[in-house]
Amino acid sequence: MMHRLYNWHPARILSAAVMLSELGTVIIVSLFSWFFHQEVRLDFLITGAVAALIMSLVVVSIILRLVHRLQQKTHDLRQSHTSLQLTQGRLHLLNDLLAQAAARMPIAFIVWDTHFQATDWNPAAERIFGYRKEEALGRTPLQLFVPPSALEPVAAAMADLLAGKEAEYSQPGNNITKEGRIISCLWFNAPLKDGNDRVHGVLSMALDVTEQEQLEQALRWAKDRSEAANQAKTRFLTTISHEIRTPMNVVLGMSELLLETTLDLEQERLAQIIHRSGKGLLDVINDVLDFARIEAGRMNVACEPFALHTLIEESAELMRVIAQEKGLQLCAQIAPGTPPAVLGDEGKVRQILINLLGNAVKFTQDGEIHLQAQPHPHMEETLLITVQDSGIGIAAEQAMLIFEDFTQADSGISRRYGGTGLGLAICRKLVEMMGGRIWVTSQLGQGSIFSFTLPARATELSLVTALEGSNQESPEPQRGLRILLAEDSLDNQLLVRLYLKQSPHELVIVSDGHEAVAKVQQEPFDLLITDIQMPHMDGYTATRLIRQWEQQQARPSVPILALSAHASRDKEAESLAAGCNDHLTKPIKKKELLRLVNRYAQGKKAEATLP
Numbered sequence: 001m002m003h004r005l006y007n008w009h010p011a012r013i014l015s016a017a018v019m020l021s022e023l024g025t026v027i028i029v030s031l032f033s034w035f036f037h038q039e040v041r042l043d044f045l046i047t048g049a050v051a052a053l054i055m056s057l058v059v060v061s062i063i064l065r066l067v068h069r070l071q072q073k074t075h076d077l078r079q080s081h082t083s084l085q086l087t088q089g090r091l092h093l094l095n096d097l098l099a100q101a102a103a104r105m106p107i108a109f110i111v112w113d114t115h116f117q118a119t120d121w122n123p124a125a126e127r128i129f130g131y132r133k134e135e136a137l138g139r140t141p142l143q144l145f146v147p148p149s150a151l152e153p154v155a156a157a158m159a160d161l162l163a164g165k166e167a168e169y170s171q172p173g174n175n176i177t178k179e180g181r182i183i184s185c186l187w188f189n190a191p192l193k194d195g196n197d198r199v200h201g202v203l204s205m206a207l208d209v210t211e212q213e214q215l216e217q218a219l220r221w222a223k224d225r226s227e228a229a230n231q232a233k234t235r236f237l238t239t240i241s242h243e244i245r246t247p248m249n250v251v252l253g254m255s256e257l258l259l260e261t262t263l264d265l266e267q268e269r270l271a272q273i274i275h276r277s278g279k280g281l282l283d284v285i286n287d288v289l290d291f292a293r294i295e296a297g298r299m300n301v302a303c304e305p306f307a308l309h310t311l312i313e314e315s316a317e318l319m320r321v322i323a324q325e326k327g328l329q330l331c332a333q334i335a336p337g338t339p340p341a342v343l344g345d346e347g348k349v350r351q352i353l354i355n356l357l358g359n360a361v362k363f364t365q366d367g368e369i370h371l372q373a374q375p376h377p378h379m380e381e382t383l384l385i386t387v388q389d390s391g392i393g394i395a396a397e398q399a400m401l402i403f404e405d406f407t408q409a410d411s412g413i414s415r416r417y418g419g420t421g422l423g424l425a426i427c428r429k430l431v432e433m434m435g436g437r438i439w440v441t442s443q444l445g446q447g448s449i450f451s452f453t454l455p456a457r458a459t460e461l462s463l464v465t466a467l468e469g470s471n472q473e474s475p476e477p478q479r480g481l482r483i484l485l486a487e488d489s490l491d492n493q494l495l496v497r498l499y500l501k502q503s504p505h506e507l508v509i510v511s512d513g514h515e516a517v518a519k520v521q522q523e524p525f526d527l528l529i530t531d532i533q534m535p536h537m538d539g540y541t542a543t544r545l546i547r548q549w550e551q552q553q554a555r556p557s558v559p560i561l562a563l564s565a566h567a568s569r570d571k572e573a574e575s576l577a578a579g580c581n582d583h584l585t586k587p588i589k590k591k592e593l594l595r596l597v598n599r600y601a602q603g604k605k606a607e608a609t610l611p
Helices: 010-036 042-104 123-129 148-162 209-260 267-296 308-325 348-361 409-416 421-431 461-469 490-499 512-520 539-552 569-578 590-608
Strands: 107-112 116-122 173-176 182-194 200-210 304-306 327-335 341-344 368-375 381-391 438-442 448-453 482-486 506-510 527-531 559-566 581-584
Touching: 107 123, 123 200, 123 506, 148 173, 148 200, 173 569, 182 209, 182 381, 182 527, 209 267, 209 490, 267 421, 304 308, 308 327, 308 348, 308 368, 341 409, 348 368, 348 421, 348 448, 368 590, 409 421, 421 438, 421 448, 438 590, 482 512, 490 506, 490 590, 512 527, 512 539, 527 539, 539 559, 559 569, 581 590
Parallel strands: 327 368, 482 506, 482 527, 527 559, 559 581
Antiparallel strands: 107 116, 107 200, 173 182, 182 200, 304 341, 368 381, 381 448, 438 448
């Protein structure tokens, strides 16, 4: 009845209440007459009617309240029903999306019961392992994809999962497909628990990483091959360096000695050509070796105090002689405010300057070349160095390429001017290693301006003076040294003999490390000069054996000077680590060798004058 009242209008409900009151009055009067067998008075009828009406209104009020509550509940139910329908729709959509994702994603989803029998098997599992869902359901991992070699660890892992062990990832391991193909899968396993924390199954997810592992293996193989190729290249360049520097040491040394003799003009010109050509070949070798060391990451940047003004002036003076031979003027200018001494790598800065000045001289037929150093106008503790020439210039489209490896502005340049195309590439790499930047401003036929920045913190010039004090040329010794030379090349033996010919020193020569060790143990020597690479026993091994013998015999250490055809800081460090006192790189200059020998002679003289 209540649901019918819900559809009634309030006026209709009130009308029904009036009718109910009239009916109630009649019923009350009739009952009263029947019970008391008396006539009913009018006032009593009116009173009864009013009472019935009041009672009817009370009943109607109660009914209206109930109807209102029913309407509110019905409204709430309808809203809940609508919300439930929306939620169900979303759940259906989410289930569809999950089902589509599970069907399309490359990860296998497998659900196992407490007996580790498959109860769900998604399409990815079919693709990975080759079993259709109806084939896989009810079967265990050991029956599906576990190889015999992994039975025990897999069984132990299954037991742990059923015992409620937390989820974990496994390392990629081998699995077997239905066709017997070995694949590698990455697994994630987790126990499925109910509200009481009881395990009722296990969820497994597997990702086939076979192709990824094959790719990684291919990359490792390619990396190994690349490293092997780099090592082979390094060994090749090292061998070439040694094989070329050894005879080049003789060519340059002999031509230098020849130029010290009395020659007529033609003979002197020919000797100068030999010496200049040898130095040119040596420059090419140095460029290739520097490039290889930079590419291999084996070139380090030093941070030591050096005299910047002196470096600028010396570099300009060195190239000024060559420039004057072509009728060119070479000027060096140091702007006010440029620190006299800075911290940095003097050798690399010198190499950059010589390279840029050399190019300027090479590509300029007439005019001037300007070298300028100044503080950078916009960057603190930074130098701006420029080399400007009036040479052939560079086309705009080539200006960005000339700093690349083995690149020149055009092929005609290498035919006309020579060069490997490595000089500017090495300059760029050296500048960048030191934290700077290099660029060129040029127009074809109008000359070029090469500029580079260089982080350089000013330092005290006194530090440079103290550092250079040990490198000052030693005066001629008053007494000679007894020197042992270990060198397998007869030409280099002759060269060192000629270098020392006018000195008061006595020279004894052996051909390998074995003989050097034996001589030192048999006779006293003031200095040992040893080549590093010799047959039978190299210079490093000989040095170690000599140092070991001196320690055992409690004898004073004889100074050892290493000669190497390998031009690298690594070799210098290796020489010092082996026990050598100094290291010289071939080709050896006469002045440099005599400076070191005389320094040891002065030290020997000081020892002799001690009381």
